[in-house]
Amino acid sequence: xxxxxxPHPVIVVGSGPTGLLLAGDLAAAGVPVTLVERRxxxxxxxxxxxxxxxxxxxxxxxxxxxxxxxxxxxxxxxLSRSLADELIATGSTITRLRLFRRLxxxxxxxxxxxxxxxxxxxxxxxxxxxxxxxxxxxxxxYESEVVGLRQDADGADLDVRGAxxxxxxxxxxxxxxxxxxxxxxxxxxxxPFPGTSVIKSLILADVRLAERPDSVLTVNGAxxxxxxxxxxxxxxxxxxxxxxxxEVPDDAPLDLDEVKEIARRALGTDYxxxxxxxxxxxxxxERQVPRYRVGRVLLAGDAAHIHSPAGGQGxxxxxxxxxxxxxxxxxxxxxxxxxxxxxxxxxxxxxVGKAVLRSSxxxxxxxxxxxxxxxxxxxxxxxxxxxxxxxxxxALAQISGIGYRYPAPRGAHRLVGxxxxxxxxxxxxxxxxxxxxxxxxxxxxALPEPYGSRAGREGLPAVERxxxxxxxxxxxxxxxxxxxxxxxxxxxxxxxxxTFQFA
Numbered sequence: 001x002x003x004x005x006x007p008h009p010v011i012v013v014g015s016g017p018t019g020l021l022l023a024g025d026l027a028a029a030g031v032p033v034t035l036v037e038r039r040x041x042x043x044x045x046x047x048x049x050x051x052x053x054x055x056x057x058x059x060x061x062x063x064x065x066x067x068x069x070x071x072x073x074x075x076x077x078x079l080s081r082s083l084a085d086e087l088i089a090t091g092s093t094i095t096r097l098r099l100f101r102r103l104x105x106x107x108x109x110x111x112x113x114x115x116x117x118x119x120x121x122x123x124x125x126x127x128x129x130x131x132x133x134x135x136x137x138x139x140x141x142y143e144s145e146v147v148g149l150r151q152d153a154d155g156a157d158l159d160v161r162g163a164x165x166x167x168x169x170x171x172x173x174x175x176x177x178x179x180x181x182x183x184x185x186x187x188x189x190x191x192p193f194p195g196t197s198v199i200k201s202l203i204l205a206d207v208r209l210a211e212r213p214d215s216v217l218t219v220n221g222a223x224x225x226x227x228x229x230x231x232x233x234x235x236x237x238x239x240x241x242x243x244x245x246x247e248v249p250d251d252a253p254l255d256l257d258e259v260k261e262i263a264r265r266a267l268g269t270d271y272x273x274x275x276x277x278x279x280x281x282x283x284x285x286e287r288q289v290p291r292y293r294v295g296r297v298l299l300a301g302d303a304a305h306i307h308s309p310a311g312g313q314g315x316x317x318x319x320x321x322x323x324x325x326x327x328x329x330x331x332x333x334x335x336x337x338x339x340x341x342x343x344x345x346x347x348x349x350x351x352v353g354k355a356v357l358r359s360s361x362x363x364x365x366x367x368x369x370x371x372x373x374x375x376x377x378x379x380x381x382x383x384x385x386x387x388x389x390x391x392x393x394x395a396l397a398q399i400s401g402i403g404y405r406y407p408a409p410r411g412a413h414r415l416v417g418x419x420x421x422x423x424x425x426x427x428x429x430x431x432x433x434x435x436x437x438x439x440x441x442x443x444x445x446a447l448p449e450p451y452g453s454r455a456g457r458e459g460l461p462a463v464e465r466x467x468x469x470x471x472x473x474x475x476x477x478x479x480x481x482x483x484x485x486x487x488x489x490x491x492x493x494x495x496x497x498x499t500f501q502f503a
Contacts, residue, residue, distance in 0.1 A: 008123040018301030018318035020129035025326030026134035041142040049122040055401030057114040060084040063435035066132040074281030091120025093291035149188035183303035195287030201247035210272025227266035292346035305353035327478040337502035348406040413485035424467035
């Protein structure tokens with residue numbers, strides 16, 4: 001039996017972190033959104049990701065927490081508590097990453113309000129983002145599997161099979177697939193997902209330990225074995241590792257004894273592992289779809305790209321996809337920007353996904369090196385990075401996500417396309433001002449009408465002044481990147497600059 005459901009402005013498919021952040025952002029902007037999820041309503045405590053990097057925390061800092069909302073909608077005035085504040089309370093932080101035994105990266109040097117890696121399980125991220133999405137009015141449809149997709153110039157039809165087997169067609173202006181590496185949306189589009197398997201056999205386990213490791217994150221490799229242990233802070237520990245001498249299919253049986261053996265080989269001890277609540281074997285691929293947009297359908301997160309686990313960049317890259325796409329899609333749906341504006345999503349995020357594939361893939365290949373020549377290269381890379389500050393700085397910027405910039409038009413100010421840090425404003429700090437979900441215009445001085453009392457209304461950005469003596473006027477996008485900037489700008493220049501909101 002097939003029914004038809006009235007049109008939706010946006011349907012998001014997949015309720016992982018990427019889909020939840022995107023749906024919440026759209027709802028916060030006033031766009032009705034439906035989130036379709038194949039699984040029942042249950043956030044699993046058995047998830048792979050466990051690290052949240054600085055750039056992701058900055059994005060979450062630009063969003064008020066679910067408890068800091070007014071009348072079910074995000075308030076437009078800066079609020080004291082953010083999603084980042086809520087999430088940090090669930091985990092532990094580390095300020096140093098050690099790679100290849102010799103290479104140490106000091107996260108404490110990051111030019112960010114969050115100079116650390118937050119260790120917290122993915123399910124804590126999902127719980128927070130789901131609560132926010134619900135409070136903002138996102139409609140959830142669980143046990144709903146996408147079985148067909150068609151589109152035309154005006155929208156897309158999504159065929160969804162419910163728990164009772166009934167197939168219903170949902171009409172939407174736009175559909176976004178955030179439904180993971182086996183994306184039904186991507187497959188319905190007929191898009192290829194080219195790439196290779198970078199690690200043929202990985203193990204994952206959640207265990208308790210009789211002996212507590214010295215660090216929140218313990219990582220090492222020895223011979224053909226590698227292991228990592230991360231504390232969730234609640235008595236449970238995530239173990240990930242591999243043994244090059246025992247690479248088997250994903251469905252091969254896995255027991256705790258094998259996990260303990262890998263840990264002993266790589267770390268010298270298994271810390272008395274016991275009471276495993278989850279054991280899983282999988283392989284790690286590097287893949288990226290050639291296009292993030294096909295007409296009225298877009299892809300984000302693991303549906304668009306998957307990476308090796310090295311550097312913990314997978315979930316973070318997907319969340320930053322959502323941060324880039326949400327405000328753009330809202331502007332198009334609400335008629336403040338043309339449909340073509342959505343092409344900037346792919347233009348900006350596809351190169352970032354490709355760069356993450358290269359960097360994470362390079363790290364894991366060096367970590368798994370067994371040929372003497374490759375091991376020598378690894379030693380050289382470690383030595384150079386430890387000595388040369390520019391090399392360390394670039395590595396930190398890539399892993400943390402703060403170093404990526406977007407393409408800028410020819411002749412644009414040097415700041416255009418760059419991530420802007422949490423600068424001090426006369427009224428507070430930038431990322432508090434961004435919690436209203438609007439562009440923010442930062443000027444050296446008070447501005448005349450219409451930028452003063454009507455700021456933030458009728459399509460105008462919120463207006464702030466620098467706390468210091470800067471002479472630069474900067475237009476900051478809702479995702480914290482510079483849209484336009486100028487030195488000593490007068491009113492006419494600012495008028496022209498505001499056209500860059502949706503350029």
